[in-house]
Amino acid sequence: MANKQDEEFLNDYTLFQKLTDKQSSEEIQDTTEQLEILQKKYSDEYLFAYQLGLAHLNKGNMERALIMYGRTLDLNPYIVENKEFMYQYAFILVNNEQIDNAKIVVERAEQLPSDEEYQTRLAALLESIEQN
Numbered sequence: 001m002a003n004k005q006d007e008e009f010l011n012d013y014t015l016f017q018k019l020t021d022k023q024s025s026e027e028i029q030d031t032t033e034q035l036e037i038l039q040k041k042y043s044d045e046y047l048f049a050y051q052l053g054l055a056h057l058n059k060g061n062m063e064r065a066l067i068m069y070g071r072t073l074d075l076n077p078y079i080v081e082n083k084e085f086m087y088q089y090a091f092i093l094v095n096n097e098q099i100d101n102a103k104i105v106v107e108r109a110e111q112l113p114s115d116e117e118y119q120t121r122l123a124a125l126l127e128s129i130e131q132n
Helices: 002-024 032-041 046-059 062-075 077-081 083-095 099-110 116-131
Strands: none
Touching: 032 046, 046 062, 046 083, 062 077, 062 083, 077 083, 083 099, 083 116, 099 116
């Protein structure tokens, strides 16, 4: 029985990797449904929630992206050390009209080790927040 579970997990993880690769190479077809299934199956794994949130972000579904990014934070509070996650999260918050929360996230992201390009992106996001 353990071998069957191991094989099932390996197959699911392989599928997850393929779906993630499609997202990162911008070959996003309809990976969202498959990621939804995997996220429900592995609901205690933050990477599944994060990738599903990213899929929703890439499709412009900001409300669902916000839910999944919140879930990601619940499962792994240390993800606040990931600068790309923080930028994306602030962007999602802005698009969900949660301006005060977005400012907090940007301020936290500014403290992370990063390069000049990242700091420029953050500054532009903060400027757009303040214009609202």
